[in-house]
Amino acid sequence: MKRFLEITRDLPITVIVLLLPVLICGVFGQFFTPYNPGAINPALALRPPSWLVGEGWTNFLGTDYLGRDVLSRVILGARTTLIVSFVGVILAGLVGVLLGVLAAYFGGWLDTLIMRIVDIQMSMPPILLALLISAALGAGLTAVIVVIAIVFWTQYARVIRGETLSVKQRDFVVMAKLVGCSPRRILLRHIFPHIIDSAVVVATLQLGVAVMVEAALSFLGLGVQPPAVAWGKMIAEARLYIATAWWLPTFPGAAIMVTVLGANLWGDWLRDKLDPKLRQI
Amino acid sequence: MQETLLWVEDLKTYCYTKAGVVKAVDGVSFSVNRGEALGIVGESGCGKSMTCASIMRLVPQPAARIVEGKILFEGENLLDKSESEMRHIRGKRISMILQDPLMSLNPVYTIGNQVSEVFKLHGGRASGATLRQNVIEVLTRVNIPSAEERLNDYPFQFSGGMRQRTVAAMGIASEPRLLIADEPTTSLDVTIQDQFLRLLKKMQEEIKMGLILVTHDLGIVAETCDRIVIMYAGKIVESGDVQNIYENPAHPYTEALMQALPRLGRKERRLFQIKGEPPHFLNLPSGCSFWPRCHKTLDICREKYPPMASLESGRRASCWRLEKGEA
Numbered sequence: 001m002k003r004f005l006e007i008t009r010d011l012p013i014t015v016i017v018l019l020l021p022v023l024i025c026g027v028f029g030q031f032f033t034p035y036n037p038g039a040i041n042p043a044l045a046l047r048p049p050s051w052l053v054g055e056g057w058t059n060f061l062g063t064d065y066l067g068r069d070v071l072s073r074v075i076l077g078a079r080t081t082l083i084v085s086f087v088g089v090i091l092a093g094l095v096g097v098l099l100g101v102l103a104a105y106f107g108g109w110l111d112t113l114i115m116r117i118v119d120i121q122m123s124m125p126p127i128l129l130a131l132l133i134s135a136a137l138g139a140g141l142t143a144v145i146v147v148i149a150i151v152f153w154t155q156y157a158r159v160i161r162g163e164t165l166s167v168k169q170r171d172f173v174v175m176a177k178l179v180g181c182s183p184r185r186i187l188l189r190h191i192f193p194h195i196i197d198s199a200v201v202v203a204t205l206q207l208g209v210a211v212m213v214e215a216a217l218s219f220l221g222l223g224v225q226p227p228a229v230a231w232g233k234m235i236a237e238a239r240l241y242i243a244t245a246w247w248l249p250t251f252p253g254a255a256i257m258v259t260v261l262g263a264n265l266w267g268d269w270l271r272d273k274l275d276p277k278l279r280q281i
Numbered sequence: 282m283q284e285t286l287l288w289v290e291d292l293k294t295y296c297y298t299k300a301g302v303v304k305a306v307d308g309v310s311f312s313v314n315r316g317e318a319l320g321i322v323g324e325s326g327c328g329k330s331m332t333c334a335s336i337m338r339l340v341p342q343p344a345a346r347i348v349e350g351k352i353l354f355e356g357e358n359l360l361d362k363s364e365s366e367m368r369h370i371r372g373k374r375i376s377m378i379l380q381d382p383l384m385s386l387n388p389v390y391t392i393g394n395q396v397s398e399v400f401k402l403h404g405g406r407a408s409g410a411t412l413r414q415n416v417i418e419v420l421t422r423v424n425i426p427s428a429e430e431r432l433n434d435y436p437f438q439f440s441g442g443m444r445q446r447t448v449a450a451m452g453i454a455s456e457p458r459l460l461i462a463d464e465p466t467t468s469l470d471v472t473i474q475d476q477f478l479r480l481l482k483k484m485q486e487e488i489k490m491g492l493i494l495v496t497h498d499l500g501i502v503a504e505t506c507d508r509i510v511i512m513y514a515g516k517i518v519e520s521g522d523v524q525n526i527y528e529n530p531a532h533p534y535t536e537a538l539m540q541a542l543p544r545l546g547r548k549e550r551r552l553f554q555i556k557g558e559p560p561h562f563l564n565l566p567s568g569c570s571f572w573p574r575c576h577k578t579l580d581i582c583r584e585k586y587p588p589m590a591s592l593e594s595g596r597r598a599s600c601w602r603l604e605k606g607e608a
Contacts, residue, residue, distance in 0.1 A: 180402050180403065
């Protein structure tokens, strides 16, 4: 019991309050949406949130131009966001960590090659790059994930390369060589455990950006296609009605904001947690 | 005549920097016999560590390269070996232990885990209980108290001396033929230093391995080694039996080093100091590298590097004075 209390004291409450609902909606959303999020009903189009007009619990966040329930769509949109940002960021992480470690450990031409690719890619505006890639791959869920992986791996590569450079100088790595370890063994066993927390921190900090990139691509029509729901797409569809139906862009926008804020705070918390210099204070 | 274990001949390891070529090891030749302890002594940056790194074939590439020479270990030239062949030699037939015991162990693995790595790499497929038994045995051998209970400790739970002994245990785990110890006691305090050296000596005699002890402490060499090599600016200036050299140093540099030793009962206010400072590798003086600091400089010293002269009982030194017979 005491141990349980100690663990709870360390938990990032704000992050949980912000992200847990998103997570629940993303995983179990389809079981508790009040209406079918795809059901079109022209008779009910552009209704304001029900609590504002005294209609009780019917369309709680209003309806869009086709009469679809905004609340149900916001709940279901969480899934797209979570899949795209998590899978994209993890994919980017795998590629970036691998290339960063290889560049730092082997150095020489391999290092130059990988880091110049990183430099070139980082000099391109990420949204432009994303547009190019999704134009080439066609719109859809997979395309968005690939875009995020391609845009984000460079950040990992840079951070991990730096970390690896400093770890590989340390005596225990030299000792491992002296004892006769192969490069693969040294990388996996002796270097990897020391760089993994940096990768995790980069991943959580990128999660927020990934959510925004996904929203932007959906907004531009390059994201998931109907009947799948995405917050960015909902905002895009609301453009025409912004002056009359404020609830259309507001609620998906708020959902994006909550998710990004939660992800960023989570990243900050993890960074503080994993930094031994800060831990001692 | 004893059997030669390691034969280093005319070894040259150069570092290629932007400012020029640093001849860190410049034509070094020496040998170690089976079961013999050799001390390599010199000031910081005279090429001692680079010599050891060259023997292990672990010079920091691509900046440094072994350009020339032979390193014959049990009759095989290590410089002809492929990297994967070297991996089977490192840790199995030649081991090396580093200066700083606090840094040589990986902080994220337990002591038992790290020591067993050596067995896993070189000791065949021993596993489970046998492996554990081997690890406990080798840790007990280096005097780790209640080794069995401490297998699951992390390096930070060990004291500096214990960590150094653990590193030594990793060094001798596969009973190597040659152990290279690069300033193994620099970061330990004097009592622990003494303990550790005794331990090294004991292990060396038990498994009849050759030992190369790199240090700048002449006292340690006197206690531990049979023969000694003195290096200055990448070259060997004198080599021979410890006894002979201590009693009658042939090279002025050796002489000066001996004088710089603090001695009990000597009435002096200041210790002797070699004037000047070690030369910069990119800007070595012409002729003998030691002449600007030498107290017996001849004219020829400024012009040509002195050849290695063979003296009595296997001693060698390179100084023009010996050459001219006016030592």
